[in-house]
Amino acid sequence: MAQENTILDTHIVNHEDANEITKDGAFNRQKNRFTTPFGEGPGELPAEAGRYRLLWARICPWAHRAVIVRELLGLQEVISLGTASPVRTENGWEFSLDEGGVDPLLGIRYLPEIYAETDPEYSGRATVPAVVDVTTRKVVNNDYFRLTNYFETAFKPFHKAGAPDLYPEALRTGIDALNDILFHEVNNGVYKAGFAKSQQAYEQAYDVLFARLDQLEERLSTRRYLLGDQITDADVRLYVTLARFDVAYYSVFRTNRNRIVDFPNLWNYAKDLYQTPGFGDTTDFEAIKRGYQLGNHAENPYQILGKGPDVSIWNESHDRNRFQ
Known part of the structure; x- marks a missing residue:
């Protein structure tokens, strides 16, 4: 499986965020530095409570x-x-x-x-x-x-009693493959569009992003979650991008072909997850708006925070129970 932190182009020019822009103006995320795995093998990090x-x-x-x-x-x-x-x-x-x-x-x-x-x-x-x-x-x-x-x-x-199996062995191959696609085309795809320094790089990222969202919209027309009838690690990874899309990426990163609310299946799927304990109660839309609109993600010299969109709609009913 391809790693999310792989450097795709070694020809880097100066950039304020650790030289993450290539010569053709594309955003290329930096490598992760501390990658020692958790586990019980030699040199691995022991899983201990309180450490x-x-x-x-x-x-x-x-x-x-x-x-x-x-x-x-x-x-x-x-x-x-x-x-x-x-x-x-x-x-x-x-x-x-x-x-x-x-x-x-x-x-x-x-x-x-x-x-x-x-x-x-x-x-x-x-x-x-x-x-x-x-x-x-x-x-x-x-x-x-x-x-x-x-x-x-x-x-x-x-894990607590009754905790969901988010990474079941029988589905790991499929989860890993989908996670790799989600990272390159959706999770990091919005950043590739938002941080692009050339029109060509921006439009390429934009087109790839929405082509994948269209495919995910179709995929979610036949199943409640990405891998079927149970929440997996892949759903967590898609959710965090969907939660930020309309309140930040759509305007700040110019990923403005559609909002998530314009995709019937993706929108109902996102609301379903948001209303699941662990998702919505860790999602802070105000913090997300402030971080993207007032931080270094946007050129906003007067520090004006957008009033919308209305996030109360995340609590409205969804239609995903139809798959039960």
Whole structure:
């Protein structure tokens, strides 16, 4: 399976976000730095309760999916959670929401501080999600590509009774293949459009994105969830993009052919997930709007926050029960 953090083009020009723009103006996301897996094998990170802290920001889709899985599996008391402000500052993600403006467990104000403690030579962006080993004060994993899978497998002894199997062995091949498509064409596809520095790169990303959304719309016409009648890791990954689409990507990233509410199946599917515990209660639309519209994602010199869209419609009834 192709890795989400693969660099597709090594000819990079200077860019404010760690040189992530290629010479043809396309956005090319940086590699993940800390990718040691969780498990019981040699050199792997042991899954232990109380040892790790998950750092996130509510704006971030990569971090949000880890938080959703943490909620669905009942790992809240096993892996602690640190929350940064949704608006990334020039100094990086800031823990300004906490008393004193520092993370209460790690005592850091900005996320790059813990990255620097871990690796003083690290020169990339300090990203969320980041898993910190609180016993060593080091970032041990920021691999959003596999993090939810580790929660689903390595941390299985800590799952709550009745927790859903989000990564069933019988479906893993299909989940992995779909997740790879979702990343390149949808999850990161919106960023490829939004961060493009050329018309050609933007339109290519735009066309690929909506071609895939059209296919997903058709796929969801015959099944409740992406892989059938149960929620899987793939649904979590698609949901976080759908939740941000109309309130942020449509306008800020110019992915404006359709809104998600314009796709009957995708929209009802998104509402179905939003109304499922673990999804909607970890989705903060206000934080998402602030992060994308007031942060460095948008040119907004007067810091004007869009009034719409109306997010109360996420609580309206959906039609997905027809598949039961």
